[in-house]
Amino acid sequence: MGRFVIRRLIQLPWLVLGITLIVFAIVHLTPGSPIDEYRFDPNVKPADLESLKKTLGIDKPLPEQYVTWITQLAHGDMGISLKTYRPVRQTLQERVGNTLVLTLTALFLALIIAIPVGVISAIKRNTLFDYLATIFSTLGQAIPSFWLGLLLILFFAVQFQSWGLPWLPSGGTQTLPHGGDPLDRAKHLILPALTLALVQVARWIRYIRGQMLEVLNQDYVRTARAKGVDERTVMMRHAFRNASLPLITLVGLDIPVLFAGATITETIFSWPGVGSFIVESARNRDYTVVMGLALFFAIVTVLSNLLADVFYGVADPRVQYE
Numbered sequence: 001m002g003r004f005v006i007r008r009l010i011q012l013p014w015l016v017l018g019i020t021l022i023v024f025a026i027v028h029l030t031p032g033s034p035i036d037e038y039r040f041d042p043n044v045k046p047a048d049l050e051s052l053k054k055t056l057g058i059d060k061p062l063p064e065q066y067v068t069w070i071t072q073l074a075h076g077d078m079g080i081s082l083k084t085y086r087p088v089r090q091t092l093q094e095r096v097g098n099t100l101v102l103t104l105t106a107l108f109l110a111l112i113i114a115i116p117v118g119v120i121s122a123i124k125r126n127t128l129f130d131y132l133a134t135i136f137s138t139l140g141q142a143i144p145s146f147w148l149g150l151l152l153i154l155f156f157a158v159q160f161q162s163w164g165l166p167w168l169p170s171g172g173t174q175t176l177p178h179g180g181d182p183l184d185r186a187k188h189l190i191l192p193a194l195t196l197a198l199v200q201v202a203r204w205i206r207y208i209r210g211q212m213l214e215v216l217n218q219d220y221v222r223t224a225r226a227k228g229v230d231e232r233t234v235m236m237r238h239a240f241r242n243a244s245l246p247l248i249t250l251v252g253l254d255i256p257v258l259f260a261g262a263t264i265t266e267t268i269f270s271w272p273g274v275g276s277f278i279v280e281s282a283r284n285r286d287y288t289v290v291m292g293l294a295l296f297f298a299i300v301t302v303l304s305n306l307l308a309d310v311f312y313g314v315a316d317p318r319v320q321y322e
Contacts, residue, residue: 019299020066020070078295082285088289091289098271102189102265105197106197110198110201111251114205117208118133118208119208120133133209134206136202141203141206145264149192149264156168171270172269192266192268195265211243212239215238221239252308259274267279
């Protein structure tokens with residue numbers, strides 16, 4: 001295991017270097033420029049446009065721009081926003097905490113909902129509970145997250161308020177100007193976290209149910225029952241313990257999916273995180289920010305895959321990495 005981790009860590013810089021090249025190419029092949037909004041302004045002269053391009057550093061050939069960007073990254077500098085003129089790393093540090101709170105809360109909610117529902121659905125196969133869980137998981141995978149978020153806002157924020165019931169905030173992280181206490185922040189977190197979690201819950205329920213059904217038909221489960229082992233012990237120690245091993249990999253691979261889903265969810269709920277920031281920067285054609293945040297998401301994906309492999313190996317000593 002140790003050699004496997006070391007080998008992966010050695011490969012990591014080269015993988016990140018390849019990712020930077022792909023990110024840079026995709027961003028610069030996208031039509032548009034940060035100075036497009038000034039091209040049709042009669043008060044802006046062509047000489048001013050050239051001066052602005054030189055100031056922003058986009059007048060140089062693309063290979064030279066790439067080398068400059070890579071050099072900055074090597075020194076821990078993600079560049080300067082072409083719109084706000086603030087360091088990208090500083091803005092990322094300000095927003096990444098909100099994104100982590102949202103994604104980790106959604107991950108926790110998804111696990112505490114999906115695991116018991118999936119297990120019970122497998123144990124009570126072909127019952128009303130199983131049918132309802134299957135319908136829920138199918139609908140959950142079919143409903144887009146942005147539409148689900150809007151439905152939750154319409155019901156729990158708009159309708160509840162009109163009915164005179166306790167309602168939930170529809171956007172932001174706190175109530176202005178006097179909010180910000182833990183309870184207020186928790187209320188603002190509920191709807192976006194639930195939106196992000198339900199999409200994963202629908203997928204994980206079907207996966208856990210399928211794994212449990214497969215394990216319940218194994219010989220060692222039947223042997224445990226034949227020995228008179230308590231049914232709860234059979235389910236939790238023998239069945240679920242083995243069925244949950246592939247779930248470790250699935251959760252590790254889905255962490256980047258949660259970050260990607262946060263991009264849409266944060267935009268809908270005006271959540272000031274990394275996701276809404278990259279959408280805003282893409283609209284403004286802020287190349288530096290988009291490249292920096294895209295690289296951030298790529299690194300999160302790489303590290304999540306590595307952690308999933310490590311945790312799987314720790315949970316199951318039979319796994320040998322060559």
